[in-house]
Amino acid sequence: MAAGAASLDALREAMGAYEHCELKRGARNLVFCDGNPKARVMIIGEAPGADEDRLGRPFVGRAGQLLDRMLAAIGLSRSSPDAERAVYITNVMVWRPPGNRDPSAEEISMMLPFLRRHIELVDPEVLVLMGNTPCLALLERRGILKLRGHWTQTQNRPVMPMTHPAYLLRNPIAKREAWADLLEIQAKLRGK
Numbered sequence: 001m002a003a004g005a006a007s008l009d010a011l012r013e014a015m016g017a018y019e020h021c022e023l024k025r026g027a028r029n030l031v032f033c034d035g036n037p038k039a040r041v042m043i044i045g046e047a048p049g050a051d052e053d054r055l056g057r058p059f060v061g062r063a064g065q066l067l068d069r070m071l072a073a074i075g076l077s078r079s080s081p082d083a084e085r086a087v088y089i090t091n092v093m094v095w096r097p098p099g100n101r102d103p104s105a106e107e108i109s110m111m112l113p114f115l116r117r118h119i120e121l122v123d124p125e126v127l128v129l130m131g132n133t134p135c136l137a138l139l140e141r142r143g144i145l146k147l148r149g150h151w152t153q154t155q156n157r158p159v160m161p162m163t164h165p166a167y168l169l170r171n172p173i174a175k176r177e178a179w180a181d182l183l184e185i186q187a188k189l190r191g192k
């Protein structure tokens with residue numbers, strides 16, 4: 001189903017028709033994306049929370065507001081029509097896990113072909129992975145506190161793992177490192 005999707009609209013439709021992930025039954029909305037599909041930067045989070053499930057958009061709660069401020073600090077915005085300044089945002093899981101539990105390894109691998117196809121279709125220059133879940137999905141590695149700040153690769157493009165903004169809300173001291181990671185991303189986009 002994922003491989004057969006020739007556009008983002010077709011991918012969204014294919015995911016909406018996919019009945020094998022139990023999380024779908026408990027979710028109000030499929031949370032597919034936000035931002036500009038022409039963006040140079042694609043951000044991948046974990047899974048929708050309550051606010052995202054209600055509104056059908058990723059990163060709209062408190063963590064999302066912090067994410068927007070972090071992006072603004074390096075001149076990026078999900079609402080920019082200009083590809084140079086825009087970001088595109090999605091999550092590993094499109095449905096909210098009950099009680100905001102972490103998605104299981106089975107749920108992640110079930111949805112991975114859709115995520116990989118999503119990356120292919122958007123074709124960003126740089127991927128930013130927020131937290132452990134997208135690192136587990138795309139890099140098969142966990143331990144975000146070690147992974148963050150180091151460029152790696154997936155699907156032939158540079159990947160920057162970062163601590164999740166929800167973690168930064170709980171651990172404001174870690175914002176200093178997140179700022180360093182944002183500057184790395186900015187330098188990469190400037191061609192350093």
Ligand code: URA
Nearest residue numbers: 045046047048058059
């Ligand atoms: N956390 C995520 O990882 N994604 C969201 O969309 C919201 C919170």
